[in-house]
Amino acid sequence: MSHYAELxxxxxxxxxxxxxxxxxxxxxxxxxRFVLGMGAVSNLNGGYPWGVWVIYDIVVGTALACGGxxxxxxxxxFNKGQYHPLIRPALLTSLLGYGFAGIGAFVDMGRWFQxxxxxxxxxxxxxxxxxxxxxxxxxYVLVLCIEFLPTVLDKFRAQALRQKLDKVLFFFIALGxxxxxxxxxxxxxxxxxxxxxxxxxxxxxxxxxxxxxxxxFTMGFAIVVFEASLTATGFRRHPETHLLAGLxxxxxxxxxxxxxxxxxxxxxxxxxxxxxxFDLGSVMFLIETxxxxxxxxxxxxxxxxxNGKYLLxxxxxxxxxxxxYRFNAFLITFNPGPGYSYFPALxxxxxxxxxxxxxxxxYLFVVKNFPVLPREEHAAA
Amino acid sequence: xxxxxxxxxxxxxxxxxxxxxxAHARPNLExxxxxxxxxxxxxxxxxxxxCVSKCKEVNGMPPVAMGNDTYADFALDxxxxxxxxxxxxxxxxxTTKDAEKDGFAFEKRSCMHCVDPGCVSVCPVTALTRDPRTxxxxxxxxxxxxxxxxxxxxxxxxxQYEYNNPFGKIFKCxxxxxxxxxxxxxxxMTGCAEACPTGATLFGPRTALLEEAKRRIALKPGxxxxxxxxxxxxxxxxxxxxxTQYQDHVWGEKEAGGTNVMHLSAISYDKLGMPPLxxxxxxxxSEGVQHTIYSYxxxxxxxxxxxxxxxxxxxxxxxxxxxxxxx
Numbered sequence: 001m002s003h004y005a006e007l008x009x010x011x012x013x014x015x016x017x018x019x020x021x022x023x024x025x026x027x028x029x030x031x032x033r034f035v036l037g038m039g040a041v042s043n044l045n046g047g048y049p050w051g052v053w054v055i056y057d058i059v060v061g062t063a064l065a066c067g068g069x070x071x072x073x074x075x076x077x078f079n080k081g082q083y084h085p086l087i088r089p090a091l092l093t094s095l096l097g098y099g100f101a102g103i104g105a106f107v108d109m110g111r112w113f114q115x116x117x118x119x120x121x122x123x124x125x126x127x128x129x130x131x132x133x134x135x136x137x138x139x140y141v142l143v144l145c146i147e148f149l150p151t152v153l154d155k156f157r158a159q160a161l162r163q164k165l166d167k168v169l170f171f172f173i174a175l176g177x178x179x180x181x182x183x184x185x186x187x188x189x190x191x192x193x194x195x196x197x198x199x200x201x202x203x204x205x206x207x208x209x210x211x212x213x214x215x216x217f218t219m220g221f222a223i224v225v226f227e228a229s230l231t232a233t234g235f236r237r238h239p240e241t242h243l244l245a246g247l248x249x250x251x252x253x254x255x256x257x258x259x260x261x262x263x264x265x266x267x268x269x270x271x272x273x274x275x276x277x278f279d280l281g282s283v284m285f286l287i288e289t290x291x292x293x294x295x296x297x298x299x300x301x302x303x304x305x306x307n308g309k310y311l312l313x314x315x316x317x318x319x320x321x322x323x324x325y326r327f328n329a330f331l332i333t334f335n336p337g338p339g340y341s342y343f344p345a346l347x348x349x350x351x352x353x354x355x356x357x358x359x360x361x362x363y364l365f366v367v368k369n370f371p372v373l374p375r376e377e378h379a380a381a
Numbered sequence: 382x383x384x385x386x387x388x389x390x391x392x393x394x395x396x397x398x399x400x401x402x403x404a405h406a407r408p409n410l411e412x413x414x415x416x417x418x419x420x421x422x423x424x425x426x427x428x429x430x431x432c433v434s435k436c437k438e439v440n441g442m443p444p445v446a447m448g449n450d451t452y453a454d455f456a457l458d459x460x461x462x463x464x465x466x467x468x469x470x471x472x473x474x475x476t477t478k479d480a481e482k483d484g485f486a487f488e489k490r491s492c493m494h495c496v497d498p499g500c501v502s503v504c505p506v507t508a509l510t511r512d513p514r515t516x517x518x519x520x521x522x523x524x525x526x527x528x529x530x531x532x533x534x535x536x537x538x539x540x541q542y543e544y545n546n547p548f549g550k551i552f553k554c555x556x557x558x559x560x561x562x563x564x565x566x567x568x569x570m571t572g573c574a575e576a577c578p579t580g581a582t583l584f585g586p587r588t589a590l591l592e593e594a595k596r597r598i599a600l601k602p603g604x605x606x607x608x609x610x611x612x613x614x615x616x617x618x619x620x621x622x623x624x625t626q627y628q629d630h631v632w633g634e635k636e637a638g639g640t641n642v643m644h645l646s647a648i649s650y651d652k653l654g655m656p657p658l659x660x661x662x663x664x665x666x667s668e669g670v671q672h673t674i675y676s677y678x679x680x681x682x683x684x685x686x687x688x689x690x691x692x693x694x695x696x697x698x699x700x701x702x703x704x705x706x707x708x
Contacts, residue, residue, distance in 0.1 A: 039544030046460060046541045049529035076692040110527020110542050110549050117506040123524055124507070127668045130530045131505035132675070170696050174688035178681060182674075189670055193503050193534045195637075195663035196656055205666055209674065336538050337656060339458055 002154055004088055004371035007235060011368050019357040026354020029347040033107065041347035047340025048331075050108075052352050055330045057104030059187055060323045062137070062180075065097020066220030067227065068144065069180040073217075074250065076173050083243055085374035088151055089231065090224050092372055095144040096359045102141055104355060105134070129189045136183035143179060146172045155370045181213055188212025191329055197336050199281045201274050202329035204265045211261060215322045218254040221247050222295070222318035229312040231373065238376055239308045248305040251318060255296045259289075281333045288328055291321035407669055409638035409662045410497040413516030416587035417556070417565060418494060418641030419574055420594055423653065424479050424625040425581035425608060426487035428467055430454060432573035432582055436465040436491075439557055439564070439572035458490070461543035464554040465491040465573055470652050479625050479647035486646065488653040489582065491573070492539045492554035494518050495662070497638030500531035500540055500553075502664035508551075509540075515565065516587070516641050517556045525551055534664070536637055536656050570612045577610065579620045585613030587641050594631040594645055602626040638662035 029041045038044055044051050067090035074080050075087060106112050117123045118134045125131055150169070153162040188208035191198050204211060225244045232239035266272055275285055295318035304310035331342070344352075367373050433454045437444055445462050447455035456463035468490060473483035480486075498518050500509045508524035509531055511517070520540075531540045531551060543549030557564040557571045564571065574584035583590065593613050600606055606624050609616030625647045632650050633643035636658040646653055674680055 034547060037543070037545045037547045037549055042544070044542075044544055046458070046532065047538050049532035049542060076695050077688070079695045081695075105528075108528075110529060110551075111522075111525050112527065113548070114523070114526050117508075117524055117526055120506075125504055126675075127502050127664075127671065128505040128530070129667065129671060130503060130528055132671070134505055170693040171689055173696070174685060174692045177688050177692075178685050181684070182681060185674070186671075189667055190530075190533070192667040192670060193499055193663050195499070195534075195536055196658060197533070197536075206670060209670060338654060340538070 002371055003085055003375055004151070004154070004373060005375045006155075006371055007368050007373055009235065009368055011365060016361060016364060019361050022350075022357040023354050023361065026351050026357070029351050029354075030107065032347070033351070038108075038110065041345060041351065043342055043345040043348060045340060045342065047336030048334070048342035050330065051342060052331075052344045052348060053104055053108040055327060056352050057108075057355060058101045059330055060326050061097050061101045061104070062187070063184065063216045063219045063322060063326065064223050064319065065094045065101070066180060066184065066216045067091075067224040068094030068147070068220075069177065069184075070217055070220030071224055072173055072177050074247075077177065080246075083246070086224055086228060086240065086243060088148075088372045088374075089227060089367070091144065091148050092151075092363060092366055093223065093227060095141070095148050096362055098137060098141050098144060100355050100359055102137060105137075107351075129186050129193065132186045133183045133190075136179050136186070140176070140179040140183070143172050143176045147176050151370050151372055180216065184216035185209035185213040187216075187326075194334070197334055198329060199333035199335065200269075200271050201266065201281055201285045202325075202333065204262070207261055207265050211258065211325075214254060214258040214261070215325050218251055218258060219319055219322035221251050221254070222315045222322070225251075225311060225315035226319060229308060229315065231367075232308075237373075240374070241306065241308045241311065244308075244311050245302075245305045248299040248311055248314065251314075252296060252299045255292055255299075255318070259292060259296070281328075284324070284328045284332055288321055288324040291317045291324060295321060407665050407672075409660075409665050410511075412496045412587055412639060412641070413512065413514060415514050416496070416516035416641050417585065418516070418587045418590055418643065419556075419571060420583045420585070420590040420613070421489045421642065421644045422581050422583070422594075422597065422608070423486050423488060423644065423646040423648075424627065425579045425620070425622065426467065426489065427579060427581075428469065428487045429578065430467050431576040431578060432489070433463070433465055433467060435572040435576035436554075437463075439562060440464060459539060459541055461541050461546075461549070461552045464552060465489065468654065470648065470654075481648045481652060484648070486648050486653065487581075488646075489573075489644075490537070490539075490654075491642065492518060492556070493537055493633060493640035493642045494554075494556060495536075495638065495640050497662035497664050499534035499536060499637075499662070499664045502668060503530045503534035505530065512558075515556075515558070517558050517565065518553075519555045519559060520551055520553055522550045527551075536658055536663070574611060579622070580608040580610035580616075583609060583613050584611065587643075589613045590643060591631065591634060594634075594643055597624070597645060598627045598629055598631070600624040600627075635660045638665070 033041045042051060071083060071087050071090045075083050106115060109115055149165060150162060188211055191208050192205055225247055228240050228244055231237065275282055295314045298304050298310055298314040433456065437454065442462060444451055444454035445456040456466050459466055468488045469485055470488060471485045472481060475485045477484040494517060498511055501511050501518060506524045506526055508521045510519055529542050540551045540553045542551055558566060570584035574582045590613055602624050604624050605621055607619040607621050610620055611617045628646050628649060631643050631645060632655060633640035
């Protein structure tokens with residue numbers, strides 16, 4: 001018997017229908033974007049060419065979608081098989097997060113009708129971080145589809161195909177660990193080329209790729225904890241607290257490593273004064289670090305780590321910290337100089353909210369129709 | 382090698398690779414062998430904006446209106462409608478030209494045609510290129526996917542995307558040498574340099590312009606100098622003016638690897654809105670990191686081999702393929 005099962009609950013709940021309304025509104029703005037141009041629905045400008053679409057949908061969104069990546073490393077590299085029950089929901093969220101990041105990139109692409117140039121070797125610029133990110137994310141979405149395929153095959157009881165797939169799956173799992181390591185680090189490298197426009201507290205130059213990959217990894221684990229807690233509460237199921245507490249321990253190590261590198265760079269380059277300047281950059285830095293520290297301190301205590309409520313608080317705090325780290329670097333403290341300012345337009349924000357709503361709708365549809373969530377008796381065991 | 386050791390080694394390798402990225406990074410690019418550029422001398426500029434009109438004429442772009450007024454070009458900054466703009470610095474009563482206090486000064490903004498251009502480095506589809514001979518930075522609309530990374534990678538906010546067009550493209554100065562214009566290839570000069578009545582915008586080979594700039598800085602304030610107009614290597618006329626005290630610094634000689642469009646000013650460059658740049662180009666640092674990680678794809682290939690081996694071993698141990706509970 002499989003360890004996973006469909007969730008036997010009705011799909012069309014009031015919450016689901018409310019999400020649908022948000023999605024319809026988003027689609028109207030989406031149409032406007034393609035008919036009238038990006039200016040009609042966004043506040044993007046010459047100094048801020050990347051707004052919430054790129055920074056939330058891609059830069060932060062893919063980090064939130066690192067649950068599958070983080071768990072794959074735990075289960076398949078560190079051989080912690082006990083976390084296996086969490087992997088299917090994590091993979092689903094990863095697939096959704098990355099899939100919609102790809103769609104988001106397409107919507108944000110000013111000359112989307114020429115997107116195929118990215119895949120033509122004659123056009124490629126191997127110096128460009130964007131090339132690596134584009135190709136890597138596209139490949140990873142395919143790999144995630146393959147990694148998720150067993151769930152679909154189980155649903156349709158395609159045993160023969162499933163056995164064939166299992167023989168080669170290990171390679172795709174390995175690829176599914178390598179690819180996020182590559183493009184998540186590259187998201188950090190983007191910041192190097194942005195040079196002086198990036199606030200010094202976030203401009204760590206050579207350390208950018210390392211900090212980016214560490215933050216992605218930490219957010220991946222935090223989102224697994226968050227999701228599992230939410231699923232347990234939302235569907236009134238048994239929480240998998242004993243498993244999640246273990247993940248909490250891993251998060252402690254990761255946050256510590258991140259903070260050590262982060263602060264070492266700031267100290268060595270003599271930027272500590274900027275931390276206490278109490279301007280926008282300093283305040284955002286302190287808030288961001290506060291969230292990191294709260295997650296760290298909460299998870300350090302074995303008692304709190306084993307308590308579902310505190311575990312959830314810590315996970316949320318960590319997700320916020322990681323998201324803020326990226327938002328701060330790319331958008332909030334990003335400063336292209338005098339004459340330019342940016343705050344997202346309402347339609348622009350609505351499109352991002354609609355993207356999130358779509359992801360939740362697809363998630364609900366899939367967990368209620370495919371064997372994704374761990375069987376209750378298994379999880380409680 | 383057991384798992385723990387493998388992991389230690391690979392982590393160590395990755396850390397070493399990242400740490401040594403600095404050492405592996407390429408230096409700044411050097412100026413192109415026959416680099417052409419411009420010298421903009423703020424002390425000569427009278428703010429007539431003849432260069433702005435001429436630029437619009439050469440590029441077939443309409444002037445920017447103010448309300449319904451179109452008798453002049455009212456562009457305030459670079460945009461998808463404007464590739465070249467004259468801006469003004471003012472302080473206090475704004476009575477003295479080229480004074481920081483109670484004074485004013487003009488500033489020309491257009492593509493600086495960097496020696497080590499950030500936009501070229503970050504463009505994923507080679508839509509932006511640096512001419513290997515002239516150093517002119519050009520744009521290929523047929524390659525461009527509109528990702529606008531060039532805008533994030535330009536230290537001067539030069540490339541501008543056309544947001545109000547569903548099929549918008551990037552706009553930037555291509556030194557009047559784009560397809561269909563090719564003024565430089567035909568032995569001519571840029572429109573803005575040709576139109577400038579005082580020689581504030583001077584066209585020419587980068588080396589000659591740099592010499593001219595240093596000559597001007599060495600002049601004594603108060604003496605008269607015959608400023609060449611048009612092309613520094615074959616000036617069509619001269620403009621006589623009393624020399625103002627220059628800043629002892631040619632903007633673009635060294636900034637972020639240098640630029641082919643250089644500036645001279647009497648007031649400090651940050652007052653004119655120039656960005657805080659060091660001598661090292663961020664393009665060179667970014668490419669150094671990227672090429673260290675992806676050198677011959679060696680690191681990813683080694684990592685993939687190790688990961689495949691580990692995953693295969695661990696999935697076989699768990700006997701997942703038989704049980705069928707794999708991811």
